[in-house]
Amino acid sequence: MSFRDNPLGELKVPLTWTAGIVFVVVLIVAVTLLLSDRRESFDTDAYGQTRTTTDRVLEPVGEALSAPSRWTGAGVDSIRGYFFAVSENRRLKAELKEMRQWRDVAIALRDNNERYEALLGLKTDPPIPMVAARIITDSRGPFANSRLANAGAEKGVKHGHPVVSENGLVGRVWGVGQGVSRVLLLTDPASRTPVMIDRTNARAILTGDGGPNPRLDYLRGQNPVRNGDRVLTSGDGGVFPRGLPVGVAVKGLDGAWRVVQASDRAPVDYVRILLFEDFTSLAAQPQLDRLVPPPPTGGLSTLPPPALAADATPSPKAGATAPPGTTPGPQTATPAPKAPTTPAPKAATPIPKAAATPAPKSVPAPAVERP
Amino acid sequence: MTPGGARTLEPWRWLGVPMLQVVVVTLIFAVPFRFWGLGLPEPIFAMPAVFAWAVIRPSMLAPIGVLLLGLFLDLLWGTSTGFWPVCLLISYGAVLAARAVLGGQGRAIMWIWYGAVTAFAMLAGYLITMLDVKTMPGMFSVFWQFLATVLLYPFADRLIERFEDADVRFR
Numbered sequence: 001m002s003f004r005d006n007p008l009g010e011l012k013v014p015l016t017w018t019a020g021i022v023f024v025v026v027l028i029v030a031v032t033l034l035l036s037d038r039r040e041s042f043d044t045d046a047y048g049q050t051r052t053t054t055d056r057v058l059e060p061v062g063e064a065l066s067a068p069s070r071w072t073g074a075g076v077d078s079i080r081g082y083f084f085a086v087s088e089n090r091r092l093k094a095e096l097k098e099m100r101q102w103r104d105v106a107i108a109l110r111d112n113n114e115r116y117e118a119l120l121g122l123k124t125d126p127p128i129p130m131v132a133a134r135i136i137t138d139s140r141g142p143f144a145n146s147r148l149a150n151a152g153a154e155k156g157v158k159h160g161h162p163v164v165s166e167n168g169l170v171g172r173v174w175g176v177g178q179g180v181s182r183v184l185l186l187t188d189p190a191s192r193t194p195v196m197i198d199r200t201n202a203r204a205i206l207t208g209d210g211g212p213n214p215r216l217d218y219l220r221g222q223n224p225v226r227n228g229d230r231v232l233t234s235g236d237g238g239v240f241p242r243g244l245p246v247g248v249a250v251k252g253l254d255g256a257w258r259v260v261q262a263s264d265r266a267p268v269d270y271v272r273i274l275l276f277e278d279f280t281s282l283a284a285q286p287q288l289d290r291l292v293p294p295p296p297t298g299g300l301s302t303l304p305p306p307a308l309a310a311d312a313t314p315s316p317k318a319g320a321t322a323p324p325g326t327t328p329g330p331q332t333a334t335p336a337p338k339a340p341t342t343p344a345p346k347a348a349t350p351i352p353k354a355a356a357t358p359a360p361k362s363v364p365a366p367a368v369e370r371p
Numbered sequence: 372m373t374p375g376g377a378r379t380l381e382p383w384r385w386l387g388v389p390m391l392q393v394v395v396v397t398l399i400f401a402v403p404f405r406f407w408g409l410g411l412p413e414p415i416f417a418m419p420a421v422f423a424w425a426v427i428r429p430s431m432l433a434p435i436g437v438l439l440l441g442l443f444l445d446l447l448w449g450t451s452t453g454f455w456p457v458c459l460l461i462s463y464g465a466v467l468a469a470r471a472v473l474g475g476q477g478r479a480i481m482w483i484w485y486g487a488v489t490a491f492a493m494l495a496g497y498l499i500t501m502l503d504v505k506t507m508p509g510m511f512s513v514f515w516q517f518l519a520t521v522l523l524y525p526f527a528d529r530l531i532e533r534f535e536d537a538d539v540r541f542r
Contacts, residue, residue, distance in 0.1 A: 022431040035453070138410070140413045143450055145449075
């Protein structure tokens with residue numbers, strides 16, 4: 001039967017065309033939404049009211065849906081604890097014995113560290129307050145890896161705060177609402193985390209790709225990493241505090257260095273959100289912003305003779321005790337300016353001997369770090 | 372029955388109920404549950420519905436349903452707004468365009484078509500992610516999600532079997 005002979009042909013053609021037109025219009029709407037989304041900027045405002053509201057709606061739903069799995073997990077743990085109590089006790093005793101030795105080492109190191117800090121007059125980072133939260137939903141696809149945690153703005157959680165489990169870094173807060181916050185995982189393709197290799201101090205950027213093991217990009221130096229090296233946050237750029245455990249380096253099947261995440265050792269059901277502020281916000285901004293006039297240079301026609309500069313040992317700051325093993329040098333290595341309040345051109349920063357003190361590791365400028 | 376012998380297909384039956392089912396199942400699979408160190412897979416539960424809707428008949432409401440499902444996935448999974456609507460809509464459009472070819476095919480061939488359309492959607496997602504965040508998603512995780520989604524074809528088949536002949540105008 002030809003098309004014209006079909007008695008329903010007249011109905012079919014207009015409806016198909018209308019459906020096609022609606023499809024095209026909806027596709028245009030979807031593409032416009034995609035182009036107007038600013039997820040890549042990770043601004044507080046870019047998260048948007050729609051997402052915040054949805055997260056708030058999802059929070060009780062996720063709580064209710066995840067309750068059975070929590071109860072199941074707790075039940076399994078109880079049964080396991082009952083049946084394996086003896087072996088667990090033996091293991092814990094051995095662990096405790098080892099930990100006691102480590103405790104003594106830690107106390108000695110802490111004592112040393114405090115002495116060095118006092119000698120150098122170092123300003124250490126203040127302790128970071130934190131809030132506990134429970135994970136209620138989890139997305140694990142190749143294009144987005146994020147989780148919802150049931151703590152939000154009411155507990156002081158802000159955009160960008162690092163999130164850790166009992167084993168290591170999980171990610172950072174990307175969106176915050178009342179009672180809920182969305183955590184961008186280290187494995188998300190949009191995640192970039194400045195890290196360092198503990199053994200070599202080499203810097204890298206941890207790049208998520210939707211898989212379980214994020215990639216180490218922009219590694220510098222010759223053989224900076226080996227299988228099994230511990231990876232920590234470097235603190236570069238002020239996004240994360242320095243020294244949070246991230247995982248262990250392994251060579252991937254594709255030849256790239258990857259990280260087996262420390263947080264994967266156990267299910268991430270409870271997390272701690274570190275209320276960490278960028279170091280720039282801890283500094284006294286008005287003091288930093290104040291313009292200091294340059295030192296008077298009118299009387300200085302030439303630089304000091306090189307021999308004099310070579311003999312001079314850098315001196316510590318006035319009032320600070322010289323580190324052990326260093327020779328106290330002359331008070332000024334370079335001709336000091338007349339006015340004592342103006343900063344000296346070169347000898348203003350004391351540089352202690354490298355062998356005497358554990359000098360803080362140099363922090364290069366952060367690489368391409370997407371906030 | 373409407374005049375002309377064309378039986379109407381209630382939108383809530385072939386669009387509303389599957390949408391609701393997709394939303395519920397996706398939410399259940401978003402629960403952070405791990406057993407022996409393994410989490411639940413994350414298939415695209417919307418894909419069987421999208422494929423079946425395009426096969427059953429051309430409709431004005433179905434693209435809107437696809438858009439809503441895609442937006443739901445974006446908000447739940449945290450992808451860019453519009454990411455899943457675009458991926459699902461181009462798959463829907465591809466099936467709609469090939470509808471004449473798909474008509475009367477056996478289950479195995481339809482499953483292959485479904486797999487091809489799923490691969491098309493994931494390729495679109497891969498390219499959009501590459502352009503958006505300037506990195507390539509891991510091929511293994513993409514393949515894993517593709518495999519989990521392809522295994523859902525029986526749900527699409529059930530939907531097609533149930534509603535394919537419901538509207539005689541589009542047989």
